[in-house]
Amino acid sequence: MxxxxxxxxxxxxxxxxxxxxxxxxxxxxxxxxxxxxxxxYEEHSVLNMNFANVSELSNAEVQFTGSDIATNYTIGLREIKQALNAAEKDDHIDGVFINLPMSLNAGMATVEEIRNSILKFRESEKFVIAYADVYTQKGYYLASAANEVYLNPAGMVEFKGLGAELMFFKGMIDKLGIDMQIIRGSNNKFKSAVEPLMMDSMSVANRKQTMTYLDAMWGQMLKGISTARDISVDELNEMADSLYVRNANTSKTYKLVDDLLYKDEVLDILKAKTKAASVDEINFVDFSQYAHFKDKDIKVDNAAEDENIAVIYAVGGINSGKGSRQSIGSETLSEAIREARLDKDIKAVVLRINSPGGDALASDVIWREVVLTKESKPVIVSMGDVAASGGYYIACPADKIYAQPNTITGSIGVFGVIPNIGPMLEDKLGITTDRVQTNAHSVYSIFQPLTEEEKMIVQQGVDQIYDDFTKKVAEGRGMTQAEVDSIGQGRVWAGTDALNIGLVDELGGIDDAVNYAADRANIKKSDIHVKVYPEWDNWMMDFLRGQELGGKDEQSNTAASAQVLKMLKSIDEMSSMRGVQARLPYEVIIE
Known part of the structure; x- marks a missing residue:
C-alpha cells in the first residue's frame, strides 16, 4: 500500500x-x-511605424505552445488612422519613421487608407521618413507618401507591375476519380470560384475580369506614385515594362528613392531632425502602443458624450450563427445592426464591410436588418479591401456606398459544389457505400452522383437565389434587374470601375463615410462621437496590445508564417461552407 x-x-x-x-x-x-x-513619452519624439500585420480591427491572441506563452497582436486600421490623426496635433511628436518589414500583410484598400492618412499627417509640416532594405510594390506604394524615401545601398525596389497566377486542380481531381458536381447560376460565367475544379486554365471571361481589375489597381498605384515622386505615369510604366529598376542604384537613378543609405545614416538624419544629442537618445515611440493609448483616450472622451454615429464592422467570411473579429456571423452582426437601429442616441449607421461573402442565406438575414435600419435612419456603407458577392449583398440596400479605388467588389453571383467521392473511395481504398431512404430524394450524398432530376432541382435553387440577389441589388441601386445582370454574372470589379457602372456611389474611405453620415443626420463634424459595434474588446485584449513587447512581437511574425496562417484559415473556411455560396472566387493578394 x-x-x-x-x-x-x-x-x-x-x-x-x-x-x-x-x-x-x-x-x-x-x-x-x-x-x-x-x-x-518625451518631447521631440518620433512615431516608429514598425508593424507587420494590419487587419480591419485590432486583434490580440495568446498562444500556449508547450511551456511557452506567445502573444500575437495585429493592429487595426481604425487605430492606425486615429493614431496618425492624434500625432498630427501632438506637440510631443516631431514626425513619423516608416520602418516596415519587407512583407506588409495588409490589403490594398487598407494600404490606400493608411497612405491617405500619412499624406494628411504631412499637412502639419511634420516630417515623414521611409526606410527599408527592400521595398515590395505594396510597401513602396505606402512609403511613397513620405517626404523622404531611403533605401539600403544593397537593397532594391520591386517595380514590375501586377500579375495574377491561379492554381487549377482538375487534373488531380480526375486522377483521384472524384466527380465535382458544380452548379452555378445559369449565366454566371464570371463566377470563377469553381473554375479550378472544372478547368485546367482560366476561362476567357475570368481572364477578362482579372485583367480589368488588375489594370484599375495598377493605375491607382501609378497615379499615387506619380504625384508623390513627380514621375509621369508613362515613365513609370516604361520602367515596369523594361525592368529598368533592378537594384539600389537604378532605384535612385529613376527617382523612386531619394538616396541610398544604411540604417545608421538614416538614424543620423532623425537625430538632426529631432535635435537629439545622439542616436541613442532619439525618442522613438512604438506605433502600436501609441495607437492603443490614443484609442483608450478617445473612448474615455466619448464616454462623457452621447455616441451618435454607429460604425458596425462586418469583417471576414459570412456564415450563419455567431461571429468573431475575423468572421461574420449572421446572428452576431444582425444583433449589432438591430441594437444600433433601436438606440435613440444613434442618428446614423456606417456599415464597414471587408468581406469576400459566404453563405447566401446568412447574407440575406443580414440584408434584412440593413433594410429595416435604413427605414429609420441613414445607412452608409464603407468598403474595405473587399466587399464582394455576399459582402455586396449586405451593402446594396444602403443610402450611399463608398469604396476605395482598389476595393474588390461586385461578384454578384452564386454557386454550389457537391463532390462525388464514391468512385475514388472504391477504386483507391476498396470502400463502398449503400443506403436506404423513405423517399426518392431523401439523401443528397457525396458518395453517389446526383440524378439528372436532382441536378435540375439544385440548378433551379441556385438560379432562384441569383434572381433574388439581382432583384435586391436593382432595388437598392435604383437599376433594372437586367442592368444588374449585365454587370453581374459573378463578375469582379475594382472600385474605380464599380463607380462607373453604378455599384458604388463615391470613392473614399471610412472617414468620408462617417462624415457623410453625420451630414445626413445634421451632426456637426466637431460633434461626431462614434460607437463601434460589435463590442469585442475585453481586458485581456487591452493587456496584450498595451505591452512594451507589442511592436517587437509584430516583427517576429515572418511572412512565411503569415502565409501559412492564411492558408489554414482558408482551408477552415472551405470546410465550414454549407448550402449555396455567394462568395468571391478567390483571394486577391498584392505584394
Whole structure:
C-alpha cells in the first residue's frame, strides 16, 4: 500500500503545484494589466511605424505552445488612422519613421487608407521618413507618401507591375476519380470560384475580369506614385515594362528613392531632425502602443458624450450563427445592426464591410436588418479591401456606398459544389457505400452522383437565389434587374470601375463615410462621437496590445508564417461552407 499512497500524494502535490502556478500567473497578468503605469513619452519624439500585420480591427491572441506563452497582436486600421490623426496635433511628436518589414500583410484598400492618412499627417509640416532594405510594390506604394524615401545601398525596389497566377486542380481531381458536381447560376460565367475544379486554365471571361481589375489597381498605384515622386505615369510604366529598376542604384537613378543609405545614416538624419544629442537618445515611440493609448483616450472622451454615429464592422467570411473579429456571423452582426437601429442616441449607421461573402442565406438575414435600419435612419456603407458577392449583398440596400479605388467588389453571383467521392473511395481504398431512404430524394450524398432530376432541382435553387440577389441589388441601386445582370454574372470589379457602372456611389474611405453620415443626420463634424459595434474588446485584449513587447512581437511574425496562417484559415473556411455560396472566387493578394 505504501507505494500507492506515495504515488497518490506525489501526483496530488504535482497537480496542486501546477494549479497554483496557473492561478499566480493569472493574478500576475491581471495585476500588470490594471496596474500598468501611464503611457508617457518625451518631447521631440518620433512615431516608429514598425508593424507587420494590419487587419480591419485590432486583434490580440495568446498562444500556449508547450511551456511557452506567445502573444500575437495585429493592429487595426481604425487605430492606425486615429493614431496618425492624434500625432498630427501632438506637440510631443516631431514626425513619423516608416520602418516596415519587407512583407506588409495588409490589403490594398487598407494600404490606400493608411497612405491617405500619412499624406494628411504631412499637412502639419511634420516630417515623414521611409526606410527599408527592400521595398515590395505594396510597401513602396505606402512609403511613397513620405517626404523622404531611403533605401539600403544593397537593397532594391520591386517595380514590375501586377500579375495574377491561379492554381487549377482538375487534373488531380480526375486522377483521384472524384466527380465535382458544380452548379452555378445559369449565366454566371464570371463566377470563377469553381473554375479550378472544372478547368485546367482560366476561362476567357475570368481572364477578362482579372485583367480589368488588375489594370484599375495598377493605375491607382501609378497615379499615387506619380504625384508623390513627380514621375509621369508613362515613365513609370516604361520602367515596369523594361525592368529598368533592378537594384539600389537604378532605384535612385529613376527617382523612386531619394538616396541610398544604411540604417545608421538614416538614424543620423532623425537625430538632426529631432535635435537629439545622439542616436541613442532619439525618442522613438512604438506605433502600436501609441495607437492603443490614443484609442483608450478617445473612448474615455466619448464616454462623457452621447455616441451618435454607429460604425458596425462586418469583417471576414459570412456564415450563419455567431461571429468573431475575423468572421461574420449572421446572428452576431444582425444583433449589432438591430441594437444600433433601436438606440435613440444613434442618428446614423456606417456599415464597414471587408468581406469576400459566404453563405447566401446568412447574407440575406443580414440584408434584412440593413433594410429595416435604413427605414429609420441613414445607412452608409464603407468598403474595405473587399466587399464582394455576399459582402455586396449586405451593402446594396444602403443610402450611399463608398469604396476605395482598389476595393474588390461586385461578384454578384452564386454557386454550389457537391463532390462525388464514391468512385475514388472504391477504386483507391476498396470502400463502398449503400443506403436506404423513405423517399426518392431523401439523401443528397457525396458518395453517389446526383440524378439528372436532382441536378435540375439544385440548378433551379441556385438560379432562384441569383434572381433574388439581382432583384435586391436593382432595388437598392435604383437599376433594372437586367442592368444588374449585365454587370453581374459573378463578375469582379475594382472600385474605380464599380463607380462607373453604378455599384458604388463615391470613392473614399471610412472617414468620408462617417462624415457623410453625420451630414445626413445634421451632426456637426466637431460633434461626431462614434460607437463601434460589435463590442469585442475585453481586458485581456487591452493587456496584450498595451505591452512594451507589442511592436517587437509584430516583427517576429515572418511572412512565411503569415502565409501559412492564411492558408489554414482558408482551408477552415472551405470546410465550414454549407448550402449555396455567394462568395468571391478567390483571394486577391498584392505584394
Amino acid at each position: 505504501r507505494p500507492f499512497w506515495r504515488s497518490f500524494w506525489a501526483s496530488t502535490l504535482a497537480y496542486f503545484a501546477i494549479a497554483l502556478v496557473g492561478v499566480l500567473t493569472l493574478v500576475l497578468i491581471i495585476w500588470i494589466a490594471f496596474d500598468k503605469e501611464e503611457f508617457e
